[in-house]
Amino acid sequence: MRMNMKPETTGSGLTSQRVRDRLVERLRANGIVDERVLNAIRTVPRHLFVDEVLASRAYEDTALPIGHGQTISQPWVVARMTEALLETSPKKVLEIGTGSGYQAAVLAALGLEVHTVERIGELLRVARKRLRQLGMTVRTKHDDGRIGWPENAPFDAILVTAGAPALVDALKAQLASGGTLIAPVGPANAQALVRIRQREDGSFDEQVLAPVVFVPLLSGIVD
Numbered sequence: 001m002r003m004n005m006k007p008e009t010t011g012s013g014l015t016s017q018r019v020r021d022r023l024v025e026r027l028r029a030n031g032i033v034d035e036r037v038l039n040a041i042r043t044v045p046r047h048l049f050v051d052e053v054l055a056s057r058a059y060e061d062t063a064l065p066i067g068h069g070q071t072i073s074q075p076w077v078v079a080r081m082t083e084a085l086l087e088t089s090p091k092k093v094l095e096i097g098t099g100s101g102y103q104a105a106v107l108a109a110l111g112l113e114v115h116t117v118e119r120i121g122e123l124l125r126v127a128r129k130r131l132r133q134l135g136m137t138v139r140t141k142h143d144d145g146r147i148g149w150p151e152n153a154p155f156d157a158i159l160v161t162a163g164a165p166a167l168v169d170a171l172k173a174q175l176a177s178g179g180t181l182i183a184p185v186g187p188a189n190a191q192a193l194v195r196i197r198q199r200e201d202g203s204f205d206e207q208v209l210a211p212v213v214f215v216p217l218l219s220g221i222v223d
C-alpha cells in the first residue's frame with residue numbers, strides 16, 4: 001500500500017480502525033477472498049467520502065447518499081468489482097462514475113493508474129479535493145462517461161459504476177487486448193454485474209458475477 005495517512009484520517013469511535021476491521025471481516029464472510037482488496041478497504045477511510053453527518057455509518061456494508069440523487073456504492077459491491085478487475089492484473093484502469101471518489105481511491109490504493117469520469121461537476125470537484133487531501137493520484141475528467149476517455153485509451157480494465165440497459169460499445173472499444181470490462185447491466189429492477197473479457201481473436205467472453213442495484217448511467221453533463 002502506497003498511502004501515507006495523516007493522523008486525522010484514521011478516525012475514532014464509529015470510524016475507528018476496529019470498526020473498519022469489522023467491515024472487512026463481514027466482507028470476508030460474504031465471499032470476498034482477495035487479501036489485496038480487503039487490505040485496500042481496510043486502509044481507505046470511507047468516512048471521508050461521505051457527508052460528516054453520515055460518517056458514523058460509513059463502515060456499514062451499505063450504499064449511502066452523496067447528494068444529487070447519487071450514492072457511494074455498497075462496500076461489498078466495490079470489493080467484488082475490484083476483485084474481478086484484479087484477476088487480469090491490470091495497470092491502467094478507467095472508472096465511469098466517480099461519484100464520491102471512493103472506488104477510485106480503492107483502485108489507487110492498489111497501485112493502479114486510475115482514470116475516472118463523472119458527469120456531475122459538483123460531485124467531481126468534491127471527489128478531486130478528497131483524493132488530493134489523501135495524497136492519491138487519480139486522473140479525472142468532467143464528461144459524459146458513455147464516450148469513455150478516448151485520448152487516454154486503451155485501458156487494461158474499465159469499471160462502470162452506474163447501470164445501463166446494455167453494455168456501451170464505445171467503452172468496449174477502449175479496452176486493451178485481453179482487457180476486462182465490468183458493468184451493471186439490465187433494467188433498473190433487475191441489474192446484474194457483468195464482466196466481459198476480450199479474447200485473442202477480438203471477440204468477447206461474457207460472465208454474470210452478481211445481482212446488483214446501481215443508480216442509472218445518464219447522458220450529458222451538468223455543473
Ligand code: SAH
Pocket residue numbers: 070071072073096097098099100101102103104117118119120123143144145146161162215216217218219220
Ligand atoms: N463509484 C462511485 C459510485 C457513484 S454512483 C463511488 O465510489 O462513490 C454513480 C455515479 O455515476 C454518479 O456520481 C453519477 O453522477 C455518475 N454517472 C452517471 N451517468 C454517468 C455518465 N454518463 N458519465 C459519467 N458519470 C456518470
